[in-house]
Amino acid sequence: MTPDADQRIGLAAALGAFGLWGLAPIYFKFLGQTGPDEIIAHRVVWSVIFLGLVLAIRHRRQLFLRLKLPPSTLMALMLSGSLIVVNWLVFVYAVNSDRVLSTSLGYYINPLVTVLFGLVLFRERLLPVQALAVSIAAVGTVYMTLRVGHFPWIALGLATTFALYSVVRKLTDVGPMVGLFWETLLISPFAVAWLVILTGQQRLDFDPADWELSLLLAGTGLVTVLPLLLFAAGVRRLPLSTIGVMQYLAPSITFMLAVFVYGEPFSVDHAITFACIWSALILFSWSGWLRARRARVVA
Numbered sequence: 001m002t003p004d005a006d007q008r009i010g011l012a013a014a015l016g017a018f019g020l021w022g023l024a025p026i027y028f029k030f031l032g033q034t035g036p037d038e039i040i041a042h043r044v045v046w047s048v049i050f051l052g053l054v055l056a057i058r059h060r061r062q063l064f065l066r067l068k069l070p071p072s073t074l075m076a077l078m079l080s081g082s083l084i085v086v087n088w089l090v091f092v093y094a095v096n097s098d099r100v101l102s103t104s105l106g107y108y109i110n111p112l113v114t115v116l117f118g119l120v121l122f123r124e125r126l127l128p129v130q131a132l133a134v135s136i137a138a139v140g141t142v143y144m145t146l147r148v149g150h151f152p153w154i155a156l157g158l159a160t161t162f163a164l165y166s167v168v169r170k171l172t173d174v175g176p177m178v179g180l181f182w183e184t185l186l187i188s189p190f191a192v193a194w195l196v197i198l199t200g201q202q203r204l205d206f207d208p209a210d211w212e213l214s215l216l217l218a219g220t221g222l223v224t225v226l227p228l229l230l231f232a233a234g235v236r237r238l239p240l241s242t243i244g245v246m247q248y249l250a251p252s253i254t255f256m257l258a259v260f261v262y263g264e265p266f267s268v269d270h271a272i273t274f275a276c277i278w279s280a281l282i283l284f285s286w287s288g289w290l291r292a293r294r295a296r297v298v299a
Helices: 004-030 036-067 072-096 101-123 128-148 154-168 176-200 209-238 240-246 251-263 268-298
Strands: none
Touching: 004 072, 004 240, 004 251, 036 072, 036 128, 036 154, 036 209, 036 268, 072 101, 072 176, 072 240, 101 128, 101 154, 101 251, 101 268, 128 268
């Protein structure tokens, strides 16, 4: 395969991954009659099943060798698994309570929150332009809080939990597929226990007799695994700078869904807040591009 063909495959895979992540609210809207807690419990259980199948097909006889990890790594994955489950829970709650716009804002803010954690936890240094970008994003968030009258906990909750998740995974030397498999596997006993509790309280929506709803709940595992497979294929074939720019595709698609499909209110205050976030992201991406360009010239 030629390098150009390989890059085209990578671009298609990455576009597919970010596109599916951006369109995810559509899927979860179909599950609006089911509580977020049951949806996430199913998502965890079915993710284990689908990921297990993918890993078994990919690694075959080396599967158990690939899955063998030291106890300290498993403890870290237990923590990161808890963080990603909270992130999923907030996301599904927001989608099914007609706050898709908040999820878009959250995933726009996420890279900037990640930068702040890098600054505080790893003592990474910011360029002046990057510091200005983070400050502009902070101004937009504070403005929204003051004007709307309530703390944007959904957006900041999504951004913070995923940024913390990124920090833990940065410190854990595990591939994305194996890592997510262990994360969901370690959380799955709690998910199964919760489903048992819901069954005992006669509040479980999953019912084989209602095959449409049951398939949708089982499909949450596929919704989790498929974009990850596409992302892994894309990130192996494309420069990280390309992936970094493309990551804003998902919240952009979600933004358009919220405003133009679901008709969520988009006021002047929303416009000012998003303008701050978009300006911050443009400045931050531009400074990163300049730094990468200078590094190539020096090399």
